[in-house]
Amino acid sequence: MSDASYLSLEKLTLAYGDSVAVANLDLDIRKGELIALLGPSGCGKTTTMRAIAGLLAVKSGHVRLDGADITRMPANKRAVGLMFQSYALFPHLSVYENVAFGLKLKGMRGTELETKVQSGLKSVGLSTFANRKPAELSGGQQQRVALARSMVMEPKVLLLDEPLSNLDARLRLEMRTELQRVQKETGVTMIFVTHDQAEALALADRIVVMKSGKIEQIGSPEDIYNRPTSSFVADFVGFENIFPLENGKMKTSAGLIDLSGKAPSAAGLAWRPRMVTLGTGPFQGTVRGTSFAGDAREYLLDTALGPIKAEVEASQPPHALGAGLTFDLPAEKAAPLSRFV
Ligand SMILES: Nc1ncnc2c1ncn2[C@@H]1O[C@H](COP(=O)(O)OP(=O)(O)OP(=O)(O)O)[C@@H](O)[C@H]1O
Ligand SMILES: [Mg+2]
CATH class of the missing domain: 2.40.50.140 (Nucleic acid-binding proteins)
Structure with missing residues (x-):
């Protein structure tokens, strides 16, 4: 594994039955990189994420993470975190218990657990909300609980599938900054799916534009915004x-x-x-x-x-x-x- 390929997708082909959703996809992601996946509805963004997380069997090709071939590794062994649009907190558990949940499943107890959860809550600015229930929080706060819950598991890669699309414009902006901060502080590698181009441009180190299960262009936000290489990408980014x-x-x-x-x-x-x-x-x-x-x-x-x-x-x-x-x-x-x- 080189630094440039901490997470590698190699000739990845993904299908639902006979219908191919992602074809021969190659992508190398650096450790600590924040990648945005952009593309029209149905182009294969979620499908790609599900394969990285181990929630969808790979038809052919490989997924490598941190030097290991994880193509057939069960989801719970992969150290891949997932955050979806509906962040599904447990409504009957407190903020603290929500964040502690995954760590407890791993067998963590006592002061180690306490310390981890508190530091997770602190990192998203929710220390004083530990005893509330999710229903007593704003949308943005709930989102931050979901982020803390993912981050305490110390994933090697965090996958975020349109995590901000349920929030109103101001909260989105706030959460965007929050995500960027947590990412820079922890150095976690992130793949981020969004429909919002401004979000992709603002957050990403590199943007991957997909079309019909293939990669159209990979580049820096500046590349994608100013130097689209195909008519599809040009059209997609507002030319x-x-x-x-x-x-x-x-x-x-x-x-x-x-x-x-x-x-x-x-x-x-x-x-x-x-x-x-x-x-x-x-x-x-x-x-x-x-x-x-x-x-x-x-x-x-x-x-x-x-x-x-x-x-x-x-x-x-x-x-x-x-x-x-x-x-x-x-x-x-x-x-x-x-x-x-
Ligand atoms: N469970 C499924 N069974 C069959 N086909 C599916 C399933 N999920 C997705 N597909 C198909 O696979 C293709 C890729 O879907 P995917 O969900 O990855 O798109 P997406 O890029 O995430 O789109 P969106 O922006 O709308 O979320 C689409 O053609 C879709 O219809
Ligand atoms: Mg999707």
Whole structure:
């Protein structure tokens, strides 16, 4: 095992009956790394987590953790922690007893148990809530009990499947910071599934984007946000204007179009709405929709190239529905795509 492959998924194929959900997946995760799994519903995120945890039999391939092949090891022997969206605390047990539960199952008793549980509660800021029942806690506090319960088991890897999606926006942000802190303090390796891109960008050391049971792209948050390599990832992270290239020309509903500026050699180009220049440029569009987003205003333009989404600062004078606008798609601002999928 090298440092770069503390947890390795090797040619992992996972299926429900005959239906393959994850195919030939390779992924190496460093010790202490926080990985976010991103991808549309049904792409195989939970399935992958279940296989790492030992809750789903592997069809082919291997799971290695800390130097050992754990592919066929029973779930309770793996030192893999799991936290799901419904964190299922025991309602009749106190916060203390909830956190102590797994340790007791392992046979821990006495001062060792007491010390472990207290330090777990302290790490999530709940020392003074030890005697409450889960129903007497807020959603965020319950979430923190679930986190403490997982962390006291000292897992080698902690898997979190949309753990924050039940919380309101403010609590989410709080818990996000909390998770990051606990992770940095303990150095536990984490895999985190989220539907929320901002969450993935804010938390992760690396992001893994999945599509239909395969990995589309692995990269730093900056890579994924600024340098998507395929049209799928570009679309997924908010590049709403995406065109294939043919011989350096943009392939559009109006045929092949010359780009302003130097066209890169790529399979396609993608622009975020705010990368579109409005008010000047070689192209013409008509405002078909407009929406105000606080500090920005978005326009949907009908153009010969197809629909174009542009975004400008809200301080700019607004354009009315039906107004004709010139615009540009500057090639030097675009993300070059190596694959169109
Ligand atoms: N118990 C099951 N039996 C049969 N098929 C399943 C089962 N669980 C998941 N699948 C299928 O496997 C594929 C992957 O599902 P999975 O739950 O891993 O997706 P996901 O990426 O976690 O999606 P979501 O974001 O909606 O949670 C889907 O096509 C799904 O329908
Ligand atoms: Mg899922």
